[in-house]
Amino acid sequence: MLQYLGRRVVYMAGTLFAISLVVFVIINLPPGDFVTALQARYAVQGQGLTADDLASLRERYGLDGNIFQQYWHWFTQIVLHGDLGMSFEHSKPVEDIIGSRLGPTLGISLITLLATWALAFPLGVYSAVKQHSIGDYAATTIGFLGLATPNFLIALIFIYFSVSWFGSVPSGLCSPEWCDASWNLGKLLDMLGHLWIPMIVIGTAGVAGLVRIIRNNLLDELRRPYVTAARARGVPEGRLLRRYPLRVALNPFVSTIGWVLPLLLVGDIVVGQILGLPTLGPILLGALKSQDMYLAGSIIMVLSLVTVIGTLISDLLLGWLDPRIRLGHQK
Known part of the structure; x- marks a missing residue:
């Protein structure tokens, strides 16, 4: 090892x-x-x-x-x-700019990721176990809609209905009167009131994609001969599902760590720009537009480093999770 x-x-x-x-x-x-x-x-x-x-x-x-x-x-x-250089556009050290946006970016992305996994996993399992049921058809339809609709379009739809119904544009993670206030219960509740919009917008495609992947993988495993043999021996369905097919179907969750980790750092660039989120995405977009090469290059390098580390973690976890993948048998 x-x-x-x-x-x-x-x-x-x-x-x-x-x-x-x-x-x-x-x-x-x-x-x-x-x-x-x-x-x-x-x-x-x-x-x-x-x-x-x-x-x-x-x-x-x-x-x-x-x-x-x-x-x-x-x-x-x-x-x-360890010096990332100075930002031309902001006349500040690059690490200070990245550090100031890192907290909100990680907060939004991590909550979105956990909500995506918590929703996609049971939906995908239910859709596979109850194939051709009304719930399966509903989950499949929602999945196709989520995959076909770009995140920025969902963000624009939210803005339209927010203006039509409430007369305000959802922007940022806090109301103007709370942005400069010290942390207290009121500011926390205000932030949670703003957080659900980017969480839904960014997480829609992720939920749809993972539901489809888990459903298809689990259906493939449920048709394997070892599942048929286990059923013939009288293994309870719930135990059989947890012991083997479901464990293999978890591979997509593990294998996506390589590209999920950089998303935790930068978030959705276009959605962040539309909703005015204080994340690294809009900063990266502005740096590329103004040719602020040290800022743009440093952000991309940080994302590349996290991607490479995430890929390594995925490989190690897959070798532990999937009995068919063992480092000792690799040539």
Whole structure:
């Protein structure tokens, strides 16, 4: 096991290095840089920047070298000093910006994830055990609707009905009068009153997808010869379901950790932008639009690191959960 973990850590380091190179190159593919975007913004406001101003700004932001020099400076600062750099747009350290948004992002995503699993698991099991029943058809129909409807469209529908019925636009995680207040029971209740909207919007597709996966996997296992043989020996249905088929059907929950963990950090970018959520998603989108390469690159690298770690955790848990997957039998 230790040998396997050592190999995976080496692979992870190589993967992250390759990702960092690709990320930095892609971020710099659009023409110009942050100074160019800043110049265009000043031009819209009727203000101009001289050539000396542009050169001074590029030197200040470390953009006067070529792309390889910029990448090497950024990469070595992260690896050797743990410094993610300064955000051009916000004039603040990148780690401060990420840290300020990390709490709300994790809170929204974790609650949404737990609610998604708690709802999807029993629905998927019921739909498989009671195949062709009214409940199965209802769960299947809801699942197809959830998969076919984009999250941002559900967010817009919520906004429309909120304006029509209550005369207000749902935005953020708190009402204006509570945002700057210290934590107390009133602020907590106000936040919970805002939290259910992003939880439903972001979790709809996840519930629909997991219900379909669990239903199909469990149906496949229930048709296996070992299930028929166990029934013939008189094994109670509930015990049989918990002992073998259901355990195998749990694989989707475990195998999704690799992509669920980064979602916990960034959330749904488009939904966060529409609902005005204080998450990392809108910050990443703004950094990409303004070519704030240190901020955008650092957020993507953090997500890549979490994805790689989540994939490793998924592999280890799958080897423990599924008796057909054993590290000792892998070549």
